[in-house]
Amino acid sequence: MQKVELIATATFGLEAVVAEEVKKLGCEEVRVDNGKVTFRAGLSAIPRANLWLRTADRVRLKLGEFRATTFEELFEQTKALPWEEWIPEDGAFPVEGKSVKSTLFSVPDCQAIVKKAVVERLKQTYRRDWFEETGPLYKIEVALLKDTATLTIDTSGPGLHKRGYRQWIGAAPLKETLAAAMILLSRWQPDQVLYDPFCGSGTIPIEAALIGQNIAPGLNRSFASEQWPTIPRALWREARAEAHDLAAYGRKLEIIGTDIDGEVLKVARHNAAEAAVEGQIHFQRMAVGEWRTRKKYGCLIGNPPYGERLGSRGELAGLYRNLRELMQQLDSWSFYLLTADERLEYQLGKQASKKRKLYNGNLKVDYYQFFGPRPPRPKPVGSAEKEAEG
Known part of the structure; x- marks a missing residue:
């Protein structure tokens, strides 16, 4: 099977979490760098990675990487890459870019050079001088870091945080990918209680329900590369069928989300219904100090209000006290x-x-982890009888 090199981009601080997810998909040569995880796999990894990666921002197909300090080097080495293996005659291929600590610092100029080089390469293959670009989308990125250019094509389309269930959002929404990372980092297990006392529009409880029932986060959305003729449609059908087979739809979960804002809880219930997990989450209007439980073990995972999300210092002091x-x-x-x-x-x-530095959008945040004792493991079936016999 044809092997491809892929890059799962990641929010700063989540690279190791993304790498763990990539390894669970069975991919090879997994390498972690700042803001990305690079790996090799067969073509089937493109649909599977897009469907299953909960904490990555998007999945990019890597076409090439080389040193470039002049526009001529950038043009010639871009032109030498096999773009025709991926982009068909009617493909749409806009170019975006970024440059960090590189001689070629003008991003618009780099984008224009790459676009021209790709056009020249495709002209040689398709024997034509003009491309209407009315077909599938192949968004190219030229990323320059310390004079090294990396050329990729985005396979995802809209970012992977757009699961498709969050039609409505509350104020200061937490990104779905970050919410999923918070849950994975907590090592919460589906047989435990999970409580979010600041649930807002329900992102943490909904992501927990998807994890708890092993539902692929991308199952209810489409991706740019689904329209690529290079990837057989059968691979997408097989990946979606696999995701349905692996989902534990019948698994019962105990997930609670509370908030003092009754209106935002309406949004949370709507979002949970869109994600088809409304039966797994109990939403209730309640202040954090009012909640009670008899459960001895569980996980409280939350994103407490701060800054603009809170009206006064008095409110903040009361919240911390509770x-x-x-x-x-x-x-x-x-x-x-x-x-x-x-x-x-x-x-x-x-x-x-433990404390972990992360980013919620452009805002630096910390993930504070207060570990409780491990719950006792349930005794194997039949152990009580054996103890009685002894």
């Missing part, structure tokens, strides 16, 4: 909180077991 009391009550639970407030540990009177 959260501190809840941590004292649920002393055998694990707590995972994402916030830009660097005073969180001081406010809660407790040092995090």
